[in-house]
Amino acid sequence: MSWRSVLLLPMLIRNDRRAPRDERVAWDRYWAGVRRTGAGGDVLWDGASARELAWVLDTARRCFDRTLPLVDIGCGNGRYTRALAEVASTALGIDVSQNAIAHAWRESEGRVRVAYRTLDVTAPEVGASLARELGDANAFVRGVLHVLDDARRLSLVENLRALLGSRGTVLLVETVFRGSKLDYIEFLGAGGIHIPAPLRRLIEAGLQPPSHFGRAELDRFFPVDRWERLESGPAVLDAVATRADAPLTAIPGFYAVLRPR
Numbered sequence: 406m407s408w409r410s411v412l413l414l415p416m417l418i419r420n421d422r423r424a425p426r427d428e429r430v431a432w433d434r435y436w437a438g439v440r441r442t443g444a445g446g447d448v449l450w451d452g453a454s455a456r457e458l459a460w461v462l463d464t465a466r467r468c469f470d471r472t473l474p475l476v477d478i479g480c481g482n483g484r485y486t487r488a489l490a491e492v493a494s495t496a497l498g499i500d501v502s503q504n505a506i507a508h509a510w511r512e513s514e515g516r517v518r519v520a521y522r523t524l525d526v527t528a529p530e531v532g533a534s535l536a537r538e539l540g541d542a543n544a545f546v547r548g549v550l551h552v553l554d555d556a557r558r559l560s561l562v563e564n565l566r567a568l569l570g571s572r573g574t575v576l577l578v579e580t581v582f583r584g585s586k587l588d589y590i591e592f593l594g595a596g597g598i599h600i601p602a603p604l605r606r607l608i609e610a611g612l613q614p615p616s617h618f619g620r621a622e623l624d625r626f627f628p629v630d631r632w633e634r635l636e637s638g639p640a641v642l643d644a645v646a647t648r649a650d651a652p653l654t655a656i657p658g659f660y661a662v663l664r665p666r
């Protein structure tokens with residue numbers, strides 16, 4: 406551990422003590438404080454990068470049955486929900502945070518075929534209930550599995566299975582930064598007593614640095630005997646700038662395109 410990280414520890418410990426017990430409460434607290442989204446905004450992972458949006462759309466065009474509806478799981482402010490409506494009959498963004506969903510609606514004014522709903526994607530029967538409403542659907546998951554613990558990951562996977570049915574496909578894009586949580590926040594530009602504002606907001610809301618979701622986690626949570634793998638490999642998530650010398654922060658990621666067997 407570097408001396409720069411050591412200086413961050415007291416602040417991290419203080420915020421950890423104040424953090425809500427339930428991460429879902431912390432997520433809503435976080436979104437309540439967001440004023441500006443997109444490049445240069447408050448939301449760390451929302452770099453609004455044309456490169457990443459184009460890559461997601463290309464992958465969806467290649468792999469999805471575009472006549473199906475799309476559900477964006479843990480949609481945040483809905484940037485990808487809106488984009489993916491282009492390759493779907495309708496697009497529904499769902500997020501556990503009511504405040505995130507309020508941002509998503511505001512940013513989608515005038516859009517047709519796009520809707521949002523406050524929902525916990527790890528709650529029992531959510532997938533089956535959405536499937537009854539929408540029929541088989543495609544799904545998009547970006548940066549959600551990496552923030553969930555194992556029990557919630559399993560619930561999300563079961564909900565996905567029910568939602569996709571026999572025709573749906575899911576595209577997952579998750580981070581795979583290797584190193585400790587402190588290494589990660591240093592990678593994101595923190596050091597000494599300086600913490601970039603988009604990162605500070607997350608810590609102050611009581612959210613923990615994420616874990617990672619790469620090939621080993623894919624094998625564990627989406628075993629090949631239950632999930633067909635259409636594609637998988639390295640990806641990059643473009644976050645907002647957290648250092649003065651770059652317009653975006655490129656976070657190492659992993660993607661997979663899957664169908665239930």
Ligand SMILES: C[S@@+](CC[C@H](N)C(=O)[O-])C[C@H]1O[C@@H](n2cnc3c(N)ncnc32)[C@H](O)[C@@H]1O
Nearest residue numbers: 432479480481500501502524525526527547548
């Ligand atoms: C790292 S953000 C990614 C947001 C969005 N997918 C994107 O890439 O812009 C994780 C999102 O997952 C949401 N989330 C966390 N736990 C959730 C749960 N149990 N159900 C639904 N959404 C959840 C958070 O509120 C947050 O918006």
